Structures are given as structure tokens and as C-alpha cells.
Amino acid sequence: MTRSEPFPQHVFPADEAAVLELARAVRDTGYSFTTVTPASHAHVNMRPRNAEAQALRDVFGWSRPFRAGLLPEPILRLMREAGAVVEDGPLLRPTLRFSSLDDELFVHSAYPPSAADAVFFGPDTMRFVGAVIAYVEGRTAPVRRAADLGCGSGAAGICIAKRKPGAEIVLVDINPAAMRAAQVNARLAGTESVVVRRSDMLRDVEGSFDLIVSNPPFMIDPAARAYRDGGGPFGAGLSLAVAEQAVERLAPGGTLVLFTGAAIVEGKDPFRDAVAELCTGAGLDWAYREFDPDAYGEELATEAYDAVERLALVVLTATRPGSRP
Template identity: 45%
Template structure:
């Protein structure tokens, strides 16, 4: 069953059941996830973290009865046969950020409509929080472009309870989980919104934030593929679109990846004229100098020496 058709109420109930069971899980990179799950002792889940964190198949009796009942009502458990042994597996994972819990797609995230959550999400939220004390104007309307699980939009909405925060995405499964996760975490001021960039949001806004796809993906999966310019095309479009739609003094908060070629940051080179020409101030920093190193062996990265995780905070000029 696709995640876009799961029941919001039933998934929220599952989230509450997981919390009552003391569930917490920090989601790591797909490569690390794969290595850990390949260990022989991890072929089957032995506890609730194995089911909803590590996405391992499980047999009867592993889940607490309240959690299993809630998961079945939500329709997220499907039959699974492994080496002739029958069991079940979950269609969703759940990740912890502080006291919040976020549902997203099960591992591996190979479907076109997969809703991704990982280390980038944690870096995105942490950088966003650090920037909130330096905004150029009060936040009444904000939008998270490519909201995915809704974690960024929800974390912002919990900081600005009177603001309307749009969780924008083109993926129905993502929009469903934005709705679920907002309800689960008490962020009633988050509105799921189908939108390609900002075409589904009317008028001007006070803040635009985004953690978009930023690599070249040979399968062009929506949650991974950032388009041309070594994967930076979508991030460049977001910068330009945001600067069109922000109020004067409004902020753009962008977490993305940038290909470094011969020591030059190609993404920054592309957006610098827009920032210098349309902003009263902007800050740009590398949060991590070397991420997705394995990507450098793929087509399109022949002259790239590293991919950096970068953070941009730009304030639109009057």
C-alpha cells in the first residue's frame, strides 16, 4: 500500500504507541544502514527499534501488543518471506529529533515516491535553529520547499506558533507524512501544500527554507536528483525563486550539497550574482567538507574533488 493512502489518524496513534513504548532512533546514512543490517545477527528484528528504525523483518511476538495493533490499524505491516521463513515488515520508519518523532519511508528508499530522512535532516534542523536569532523580519508566513517528512517545517512551526508554515512538496506520500507528523508533534500551524518550488503558495512570505536533493542520480529519483550543474540546478532555482517571493527583510535558509571542482565551489559561483544583487546580507558556510564520497565514482562527477554540505542564510534587500 502506498504511503500516500495511509490513514493519518491511525499513523498518529502508532506514533503515540511508539512513544509510550520508549522508542527512540537516530537514522544514519544508507551505506551505514546497509553495513549494519548485513551482520548475520541482524537478519531479523529482535525489538521495536529493529522494526521501525532498522527496517528489519520480524516474526510474531517481537512487537509490544499495543504497537503491533496500532501498526496493523495503520496498514503499514506487510507479509515478508526471507529464506522460506514467513514474517512481516514495516512500510515506514520513525526517527527521533529531540522529543519529536517523524515517520518516513522504510529502508531501502528505492521507490520513486520515497520520503527520505537521514543525517542531512539533522544538519538541516540544527543549522535552521542556529539561524533563527538572525532573521530580518518577524515570521508570519513561511514555506519549506521539498518538505519530505515535514521535519524542517514542523521544527520551525514549533518555534513560531503564530506563523503559518507551508510544507510544500510534489510527492503525495510526502504530503501525507507532513500531515501525519505535524499532528503527531502538535504543530497545528503546518499546512501540507502541493507545490513545485513556490507555484502552489500565493503571495509573499517572510521565510523560505529548503533541504533539496543535490546529487546526480542515474535513476533520477525525485528525492535524490538535483539536476544539472553537478546536482545543484534545483538548489539554484530555489535561491532565485525565493528571492522573488520573499518580503523585504525576509530570509532564505538553504541546506544543500555543493560540488567542489579544482577548489572552486560551483554552486556558490552560480548564485553569488543573485545574492550580491538582491540581498542586504548573506552568510554561507561549509557544514561538512566531504559528504557522499561514494558519489564521486558516478557519471557526471569525473572532475569533482569533493561534495560539501553547505548552509546559506540570505536576507532580501528592501
């Protein structure tokens, strides 16, 4: 295998207790890392001096191969016990990453996130969580029950739980790997009110919610990776499906905060038109804004986006009028 070939992605470890123990040990070192986009990650790692890890951060942030003697023995032992390391010739490779957000660490899949069930965490996660935190901290109505729909690492739901300690927070995903990561991250953050549930959207979760948040996949992905492929026209299918299900499950006074991408075609936003019709028809108060007018410009060079002039990151906030009794 050459450095130009991506290292094969491995299944997220099944032993949650072992991963949690490893996460706590890494946190105790004072580790912190801001995860960049896969494109930036690839550029930085291809620099010759970065061919091999030289520090803990290189291993658990940059997913670089390392020699066994680089890490403290207790951490390497915990990696082995958790199934979070594999051999790569004379070197070792981590199969997990740890990223910093909201004064917490979150475990997710190592780079490259090429597996169909990879647990993604990146700049969009941070943008999404930032939008959710801004909404929660500005909300005056109580939050008794909230859902993070398609939760991935669980970052948004966990950050809500930290600010609404009396609320029931349901982290929902259909990906077992994401559920394991979310469970570890919730315990690592000490958010005891968080419940992780397997469900296709909200079909297997009962009841209504004061807050539903979601950052669904919104790209056209030929590899059909669960964390990236949105399906439907220009990748908007899943985002629209999330909105349709969520508005049916909002309690009086309940709000949906949806962070996603929108393909702009000839100056028009078909996704905005669709959610406008949905929210107006459901009698919701709603707002829609472009968070970033031009993201993922490299995708415009692909055939799938030939008709698209830009990809915008957008935030939809939709509220059902009224209040809980």
C-alpha cells in the same frame, strides 16, 4: 529473495489517521532512534545477528523483518490497520520508520528508500534542521509566515512552528507521499499552525514570506528518485531553482536558509558563483559557508562525478533588506 537483494519499497500509507494512531502508540513506548545513512544502515543490517528484529527499535528504526509475536498486539494491529506492514515469507516487514529529532518523532519511508517517491529522513535532515534552528533562535525580526520548500517529512517547518507558535508555517512538496508524512508529523508534534500544500516549488502558493527554508536534492541519481536527484550540472539544478524562486518571494527583512550540496571542481564552487550572482543582482545581503567540506565521498567513484574533487555540504543565508510595515 536473498538478504543481498533489497526488499521492494512500498507506497507510503494513504490512511493518515491510522498512521498517526500508530505513531502515537510507538511514541508512548518511549521509543527513540537516530537514523543513519543508507550506507551505514546496510553495513549494520548485514551483520548476521541483525538478520531478524529482536526489539521494537529494530523494527521501526532498522527496518528489520520480524516475527508477529515480537511486538505488542495493539501495535501490530495498528500497523496492519495503517497498511504499514507486509509479509516476507514467514516474517513481516515494516513499511515505515520513525526517527527522533528535537524531542519529536518523525515518520518516513522504511529502509531502503528506493522508491521514486520515498520520503527521506537521515543525517542531512538533522544537519539541515540544526542549521534552521540556529538561525531561527538567533533571529530578532518577527516570523509571521514561513515556508519549508520541498519539505519531505516536514521536520524543518515543524521545528520552526514549535519556536514561532504564532506564525503560519507552510509545508510545501510535490510528492503526495511526503505530504501525507508531513501532515502526520505536524499533528504528532501538536503544531496546529502548520499547513501542508502541494506545489511545484512556490508556484501554487501565494504571498511573501519572512522565512523560507529548503534542503533540496542535490545528487546526480541515475534512478531519478525525487528525494535525491537534483538535476542540472553536478546535481545543482534544483538547488539553484529553489534559490531563484525563493528570493522573489521574500518579504522585506525575509530570509532564505538553503542547505544543500556543492560539487567542487578544480578548487572552484560553481554553485556558489551562481548564487553570488543571483543574490547580488537581487540586492540581498547574503552569506555562504561550507558546513562539511567533504561528504558523500563514495560518489566520486562514479562516472557522473569524474570531474569532481569533493562534495561539500553548504548553507546559504540570503536576506532582503528592510522590514515589514
